[in-house]
Amino acid sequence: MIVPEDTEDSAIKKDGQLYLGKIKRAFHRHFNINKKMKNRGVIWGEFDGKVVLITGGSRGMGAAHARAFVKEGAKVAITDILVEEGEKLSDELGEQVKFYKHDVSISTEWEAIVADIEETSGPINVLVNNAGVSLMKPILEMSEEEYRRVIDINQVSVFIGMKTVIPSMLKTKDGSIINISSLAGFRGTVDGSVPILHLNSLFVV
Numbered sequence: 001m002i003v004p005e006d007t008e009d010s011a012i013k014k015d016g017q018l019y020l021g022k023i024k025r026a027f028h029r030h031f032n033i034n035k036k037m038k039n040r041g042v043i044w045g046e047f048d049g050k051v052v053l054i055t056g057g058s059r060g061m062g063a064a065h066a067r068a069f070v071k072e073g074a075k076v077a078i079t080d081i082l083v084e085e086g087e088k089l090s091d092e093l094g095e096q097v098k099f100y101k102h103d104v105s106i107s108t109e110w111e112a113i114v115a116d117i118e119e120t121s122g123p124i125n126v127l128v129n130n131a132g133v134s135l136m137k138p139i140l141e142m143s144e145e146e147y148r149r150v151i152d153i154n155q156v157s158v159f160i161g162m163k164t165v166i167p168s169m170l171k172t173k174d175g176s177i178i179n180i181s182s183l184a185g186f187r188g189t190v191d192g193s194v195p196i197l198h199l200n201s202l203f204v205v
């Protein structure tokens with residue numbers, strides 16, 4: 001963004017006031033402060049008191065999302081089938097975080113977890129559908145069971161998650177849903193003459 005010089009010429013005169021000069025000064029004040037504070041590692045608390053649910057949060061990107069939300073002041077529920085890693089992360093991040101054992105393809109587990117989060121922390125404000133698996137295999141070697149399992153985890157779970165969490169968000173009329181996906185799902189691969197199925201989140205969501 002280009003901010004014009006703070007001269008009388010560049011200012012918009014309205015009701016005898018120099019509005020542009022004021023805006024420019026506010027702009028610089030804001031961004032200089034931001035820069036200084038960020039360099040010092042100061043956090044803004046943009047999610048103070050917000051309740052965030054992150055699936056697949058025991059490791060990888062889900063764990064990174066959890067750390068970031070905690071730094072911004074959110075109460076975070078991380079869910080995963082990996083119990084040991086999830087509990088370790090939850091202990092490390094402190095009382096703002098609670099871990100739930102959760103298979104995202106099972107709707108009754110979603111219902112129980114959402115009910116518990118509401119009871120302990122309040123209605124959910126942010127849902128991050130991050131849990132996912134990746135399976136790359138020649139189509140002729142992939143079983144129907146494998147295919148259905150990936151679809152259940154990467155696609156059906158996202159539907160169940162949104163359907164279960166949206167009523168909670170409606171209680172405060174404050175909700176954001178982030179469905180993580182992958183560019184790799186845009187196209188398949190051919191190994192020799194055999195098409196390879198990329199079963200990952202974007203492919204199915």
Ligand SMILES: NC(=O)c1ccc[n+]([C@@H]2O[C@H](COP(=O)([O-])OP(=O)(O)OC[C@H]3O[C@@H](n4cnc5c(N)ncnc54)[C@H](O)[C@@H]3O)[C@@H](O)[C@H]2O)c1
Pocket residue numbers: 055056057058059060061062079080081082102103104105130131132133134153180181182183200201
């Ligand atoms: N890492 C990348 O480069 C990349 C790129 C694009 C998209 N993604 C997507 O981001 C998400 C996270 O990727 P990642 O690299 O951190 O992968 P990861 O394998 O490290 O993390 C995925 C997490 O999901 C959990 N999970 C798997 N099945 C589950 C189930 N049935 N119920 C609950 N949790 C389950 C796993 O235990 C794991 O903790 C995935 O959806 C992936 O498709 C990743």
